[in-house]
Amino acid sequence: MRQALGVVRRNEWVNGRYKHLTVYAPGLAQVSQAGQFFHLLCGADVTSVLLRRPMSIYQMDPGRDELHFLYHVKGEGTRLLAEKQVGHTLDLVGPLGHGFTLAAPWRHVLVVARGVGMATLAPLIASARQRDVAVDVILSARTAADVLGEREFQAIGARVFTVTDATGSSQPEAVRMRVETLLGQGHTDAVYTCGSARLTRMLGEVANRWGLPGQVALEEHMACGIGMCQGCTRVFRREGSAVHLRVCREGPVFPLAEVMDA
Numbered sequence: 001m002r003q004a005l006g007v008v009r010r011n012e013w014v015n016g017r018y019k020h021l022t023v024y025a026p027g028l029a030q031v032s033q034a035g036q037f038f039h040l041l042c043g044a045d046v047t048s049v050l051l052r053r054p055m056s057i058y059q060m061d062p063g064r065d066e067l068h069f070l071y072h073v074k075g076e077g078t079r080l081l082a083e084k085q086v087g088h089t090l091d092l093v094g095p096l097g098h099g100f101t102l103a104a105p106w107r108h109v110l111v112v113a114r115g116v117g118m119a120t121l122a123p124l125i126a127s128a129r130q131r132d133v134a135v136d137v138i139l140s141a142r143t144a145a146d147v148l149g150e151r152e153f154q155a156i157g158a159r160v161f162t163v164t165d166a167t168g169s170s171q172p173e174a175v176r177m178r179v180e181t182l183l184g185q186g187h188t189d190a191v192y193t194c195g196s197a198r199l200t201r202m203l204g205e206v207a208n209r210w211g212l213p214g215q216v217a218l219e220e221h222m223a224c225g226i227g228m229c230q231g232c233t234r235v236f237r238r239e240g241s242a243v244h245l246r247v248c249r250e251g252p253v254f255p256l257a258e259v260m261d262a
C-alpha cells in the first residue's frame with residue numbers, strides 16, 4: 001500500500017449514472033488484485049471534501065500503468081470525482097484490503113453482481129477467463145439501461161444472464177431459482193457476489209446448502225481505510241465465535257459463510 005499521485009487519462013460517462021475513470025499510476029496496477037480497493041481524494045485537496053472515498057479496482061492494465069475505476073455519481077465525493085479532467089492529478093492510497101481467492105483446482109465459478117458491484121467483480125471475471133475457468137455471471141440492475149458489463153463479459157467468454165427490477169426478475173427468490181438451476185448443472189466450484197445485502201444472504205444460504213465455497217466483497221462506510229479508526233467494523237462468524245473485523249483491513253472480501261449481518 002502506498003500514497004501516490006496519479007494522472008487522469010480519461011473520465012467518461014458510460015450511462016446516465018456511472019463514469020469510467022482511467023488513471024495513469026506507475027507501479028500500482030502491477031501490485032493490485034481483484035477485490036482490492038483504492039481510497040481516493042475526490043476533490044482538489046482535503047479542504048473540498050475531507051474524507052477519501054473507497055473505490056474498487058475495476059480493471060488494472062500493467063502494460064499501460066493504468067488503474068480503472070467504474071463509479072456511481074451519487075453524492076458530494078463522487079460528484080467532485082466526476083469533475084476531474086484529463087491531465088488532472090488524483091491522490092490515491094492503495095491497493096487496500098484483501099481481494100478474491102480463485103483456487104487453482106476451480107474450473108467453473110458463478111458470479112452474482114448487483115449494480116455497480118459489477119465493477120468490483122469485473123477483474124475477478126477477467127482473471128478467471130484468463131485462466132480458462134468457465135464463468136456464469138448474473139447481472140442485476142434496476143432497468144435494462146442500468147445493466148453494466150454484459151457485452152464486456154460475453155466478449156471474454158463468460159455466460160451472462162441479466163435480471164432487472166423493471167421485469168421483477170431481480171427479486172432474490174427469482175435469482176435464487178436461477179442460481180439453483182445453474183448449480184444443478186453440476187459444474188460450479190465456487191460462488192462470488194457484491195452489491196446487494198439481500199443477494200448476499202440468498203447466495204450464502206444456497207452455497208451453504210450445496211456445500212460450495214463462496215466469497216462476498218462488502219461495502220461499508222469508511223474513514224481511514226487503513227485499519228486505524230475501527231469505523232468500518234462489522235460482526236462475523238469465525239471458527240464458531242462472533243468476531244469484530246474491519247471491512248477495510250480484513251476485508252473487503254470475506255467468505256460468505258462468515259457474514260452474519262448482510
Ligand SMILES: Cc1cc2nc3c(=O)[nH]c(=O)nc-3n(C[C@H](O)[C@H](O)[C@H](O)COP(=O)(O)OP(=O)(O)OC[C@H]3O[C@@H](n4cnc5c(N)ncnc54)[C@H](O)[C@@H]3O)c2cc1C
Pocket residue numbers: 037051052053054055056057070071072073074075076077078079116119120218219220221222252
Ligand atoms: C471497498 C469499497 C469499494 C467500493 N467500490 C465502489 C465502486 O467500485 N464503484 C462505486 O460506484 N462505488 C463503490 N463503493 C461505494 C463508494 O465508496 C460510495 O458510493 C462513495 O463513497 C459515495 O461517496 P459520495 O460522497 O459521492 O456519496 P455520499 O452519499 O455523499 O457519501 C457520504 C459518505 O458516505 C460514504 N458512503 C456512501 N455510500 C457508501 C457506500 N455504498 N459504501 C461505502 N461508503 C459509502 C462516503 O464514503 C462518504 O463518507 C465502494 C465502497 C467500498 C467500501
Ligand code: FES
Pocket residue numbers: 221222223224225226227228229230231232233246247248249
Ligand atoms: S475505515 Fe478506519 S478501520 Fe476501516
